[in-house]
Amino acid sequence: MSVEIEGTHNMLRKIREQYGEARLLKAQDKALRRGSIYFVSVLKQNFEVFKDTGGSIEEVSVTEPHYIYGNTRMVKVYWSGSLNRYSIIHINEWGSINKPNPRGKGAIARTMFMTEKPYRQIIKDTLKEEL
Template sequence: MSVKIQGFEKMMRQLEDRFGPGRMQRISDQALKAGAQVYVKELKSQLETFRDTGATVDEVTISETYTDTNGNRTIKIHWKGPKDRFRIIHLNEWGTVKNPNPAGKGAIARSLQSAKAAYRKTIKQAIEREASK
């Protein structure tokens, strides 16, 4: 399912004309960082359901904003730390042949779904706050 928004490109051009490309990038970066914080909070609460050593929760990391290959500003949420939990996150999320239903199965998907509205609201508020300065 896709949605077509009419006038989006025109609106973006008008905003860039008003604020300039540099300020638009700073505004989007601040909004992405605020939205990422909201999502990470929800993700950590969902990951608490199968907490053992706490390394999975402790190693959740937010990257710096960057421009992806399509030219979009992006921020990445990933696992980085001394216990290398990034290696088993996929197993906890999807299960294995021997353990098809681990305790944390679907925790990331649940956090994405439950944080969607709060994430969008935070992004909108951050953009409005930065644009009004």
Template sequence: MSVEIKGVDALQKELERRFGGENMKRISDAALKEAANNFLESLKKELATFKDTGATVEEATLTEPFDKNGVRTISVHWRGPKNRYRIIHLNEYGTIKNPNPKGKGAIVRTLKNAESQYRKDIEDVLQRGIANG
């Protein structure tokens, strides 16, 4: 089943015409940051359920908003002295020797559970930003 939404480009152009491109970028970046911070908080709670040293939770961070294929994006990544970025995929997907680690699927589970709240956060901040003009 697929859904086609028409008029999104027209709506985006109208918003940029009314509020200005830079202002809309600022508002959308604020919305992305707030929603991403809420997502990261949920992710850290999920990761804490199988905490060992705590490095995976501590090193989970967000990027600043950036353009990726014409879409404003924020990425979650792991940066820190314990280099958890090297092994986070092993916790998420398992290995041949340990196919079901304690944290298997934690990121995907959090993404799925947080999707509706993420959309609501984006909508709320956009509405506040547009209302304040």
């Protein structure tokens, strides 16, 4: 699942022409970091509903901004840690045959839906602020 912000290609091209690639990259990275901090905070709040040991909340991690497909900058939210919660996140999100409707079903999808507009605004505001 990802969020695509439409209409930014022309804006980024103009910024690239005016400010240069290095400054644009720095601004994009800062915007992505701010957006991911917001997303993760809301995700952790949504995970509180079905908290048992808190492992799923503690192991939420975010990568550094990087390129995918050559020209798209992104960060990845994932689960990593000694409790190996990454192995049950899919079951919490989608359910299983034995427990088709767990308490936290759809928490990630809800978070993505809830944060889409604020995330876009954070990205826009940060880019305006930096450039």
